[in-house]
Amino acid sequence: MLTPKHPRSAYFHVPFCQHRCGYCDFTLVAQKDHLIEAYLEAMAKQTSELGEGIELSTLFLGGGTPTHLSIDQLTRLFEIIFSHFQLADDYEFSIEANPLNLTPEKIDFLKQSGVNRVSLGVQSFDSDILTFLERDHKPDEIFEIVTSLQSRISNTSLDLIFAVPGQSLDGWKQTLRDAVQLNIPHISTYGLTIEKGTSFWSREQAGLLHLPQDELAGDMYEFALEFLDEAGLQHYEISNFARPGYECRHNEVYWTGYPYYGFGPGAASYLNGVRRQNHRSVITWLKRVQAGDSPIVDQEELAPETRAREAIIFGLRRRAGINRREFQERYGFDLHQLSETAIRTNVEAGLLEETDTHLKLTKAGCLLADSVVVDIL
Ligand code: SF4
Incomplete structure (x- = not known):
């Protein structure tokens, strides 16, 4: 997909x-x-x-x-x-x-x-x-x-x-x-x-x-x-x-990594695979727009592997977790291929749970989600 x-x-x-x-x-x-x-x-x-x-x-x-x-x-x-x-x-x-x-x-x-x-x-x-x-x-x-x-x-x-x-x-x-x-x-x-x-x-x-x-x-x-x-x-x-x-x-x-428009100071957009971030200062954003200058301070076309890794971060936030087959079809990577060691150690630590179809945080993993994500990255 x-x-x-x-x-x-x-x-x-x-x-x-x-x-x-x-x-x-x-x-x-x-x-x-x-x-x-x-x-x-x-x-x-x-x-x-x-x-x-x-x-x-x-x-x-x-x-x-x-x-x-x-x-x-x-x-x-x-x-x-x-x-x-x-x-x-x-x-x-x-x-x-x-x-x-x-x-x-x-x-x-x-x-x-x-x-x-x-x-x-x-x-x-x-x-x-x-x-x-x-x-x-x-x-x-x-x-x-x-x-x-x-x-x-x-x-x-x-x-x-x-x-x-x-x-x-x-x-x-x-x-x-x-x-x-x-x-x-x-x-x-x-x-x-x-x-x-x-x-x-x-x-x-x-x-x-x-x-x-x-x-x-x-x-x-x-x-x-x-x-x-x-x-x-x-x-x-x-x-x-x-x-x-x-x-x-x-x-x-x-x-779930779908595209969106974003307007206003500090807002982000994700269009055609490009992530853009507007200036976070309200005054600077205003001055730039008033002067006809771009208010965008950061712009990045996400490489396939970056997109896949971001999808893991966001996907694990959802309690349903990540459907492994859909992930592979959509991003072209196998979850284990990207993060074999981190997945294995966090499953062993009881922070991640792997079923036949999904990878997701356990209840204990929800409490320590930030450290799980850092491991996976
Ligand atoms: S300043 Fe207070 S009311 Fe305004 S966005 Fe922050 S938390 Fe909400």
Whole structure:
């Protein structure tokens, strides 16, 4: 099976937030709403060479916080997008949202605009943890907003963070119970990591912030695996859980190596076998587009073996793992031919499992996925 030439997925990066949370190193600016007009003009310019009526199965607006834009600004962004793209009959149109942005008016607007999946940056139902993470919402507000959202757009996902300094295992269990009680069909869970350049990084360097021990973080992850499975949310990717039929189709495109468009600062695209990456600085991206210069900072035509190795990395993230026969047909390599020793040692260590048809991470392997991937590379 060859990788299709024509992408049916597109990502638009909206790099605005009210405040930069202490742990966040995403491509965004905070307190710079005066740049939104220039951003919209740049997005119109960036997409101007596309044709019309390009059909998409999945469309994803991420950030930043796309819902930080006003209804008028979102209307203009959607006009830009839909002057080139149209949604297929069975489409998925996702948007990332901050709970407090979701007024009933904005939810109605999103629904009328065709949005049929909302990914909410909830992070926790514990007010102390929310304060620590510098989030602006309170647990009570989340219940109200999610209920209001689900009455209009039922395909809702919550992002939750674990292994936060000061968070107990019991506290994490309660957050998961609260999420499940809301009858959410999709949950993403991420262990807190401290990224260079963030304010949490500075605090950690100064000895003012200590992440929980790996053992506690592991217990939290394992509890999530068991609890969410019992609640009917299947573990379909290392960090993602969904009721059947609610898996994020857009992310599946990334994990299965299919092509996609990407627009905006920091966005990547994968077209005709070429991976391109836009500049991560919002200001530099804007200046380059305004000046008519390319905002691309990195471009690579993937060699067959590189593509195959990337497919292993992404394929192992999925709980279904890698179908060995399909892998060979699509990439022209046998898995063992590429990584014989790493596969054997990780199978022996109980981190990888090999069946007649598939290679996949075990539960223990999910906890140590990064080291398995490094071995395989
Ligand atoms: S709201 Fe989300 S994207 Fe914005 S700064 Fe906080 S974590 Fe980052």
